[in-house]
Amino acid sequence: MREHTVPGDPTLAVRDLGGDRPPLVLLHGAGGDSAGLLPLAERLRGAYRVVLPDLRGHGRSGAAPWSWAGALDDLARVVAALGLDRPAVVGGSLGGMLAARWAARQPECPGAVSLDGLPVPSRPDQLAGLDPTRAAAELARLEAVFAGMAAAMPDPAEADRLRRAMADLDLDAACRALAAPLLLVLATEDLPAQQPFAELYAAYRRGTLARLTAIAARQPRLRLHPLPGASHAMLAERPDRIAELVAGFLAERP
Structure with a gap:
């Protein structure tokens, strides 16, 4: 494994497993x-x-205020600096959101995979089947937890900026605008930390799946795969299955 530093603002640290096979980020x-x-x-x-x-x-990359445009430009810098030709892009959570945005921006991408890269639930209309008053109360309770977590971070302002960017991401629009194939692998279970909000997250998963299924019916580049028995920590829980899904999806692409 080689280590690279990509210059720029910010500098970006990159691990590279090398080889002459097709690139995957x-x-x-x-x-x-x-x-x-x-x-x-x-x-x-x-x-x-x-x-x-x-x-x-x-990690070892430089600090910079989070923005989706900035993060996409960072990814483009990595691709250019390492001379990667049409890389596939796979990400989990925040990285999955970025992978979906990349697939909406890069028609030459052979395929992207998002592993439960969903926005943070933030609006009652995202919670299918939950009474609006109950939804608003649960979202306020969740917001208080997230705000407390951000306040405990070394840079609370930047942690809050990132959290709000994750809540504000319009994933539906990115999926409608896909220029490259995207596989979205969806969690079906709660993390332990989500269990006190089980009703909220169940409603959020229902609403998200319904909306994305409707989009996929009109967007042939989008494929959905709810993963049975997997939570948002699916990378740690089901690494072999995740690798199979990624490899199988990308093998369908030239």
Whole structure:
């Protein structure tokens, strides 16, 4: 494995498993870094040259205010600096959201995979089947938890900026605008930390699946795969199955 530093603002740290196989970029989630994706990278390296950047403000990369435009430009810098030709892009959580945005922007991408890269629930209309008054109360309770978590971070302002960007992402619009194929793997179970909000998250998953299913009926580049028995931590829970899904989806593409 080689280590690269991509210059610019911010500088970006990249792990590169090397080889002459088709390139695949793995993107980690919020609060993590590329090291957490190495088990998945090892499962994919036989078929791909796997490259793992640390996103801006994470791991060994430089600090910079989070924005989707900035993060997409960072990814483009990594692709150019390492000479990657039409890389596939796979990400979990925040990285999955970024992968979906990349697929909406890069028609030459052979395929992208988002592993439960969903916006943070923030509006009652996202919660299918939940009474609006109850939905608003549960969202307020969830917001208080998230605000407390952000306040405990080393940079509370940047943590809050990232959280709000994740809540404001219009995933539906990105899926409608796909220029490249996207597989969206969806969690079907709660994390332990989500269990106190089980009613909210169940309603959110129902609403999300219904909306995306309607979009997929009109958008042939979008494929949905709810993963039985998997939570938002599916990368840690089901690494072999995730690797199979990624490899199988990308094998369908030239």
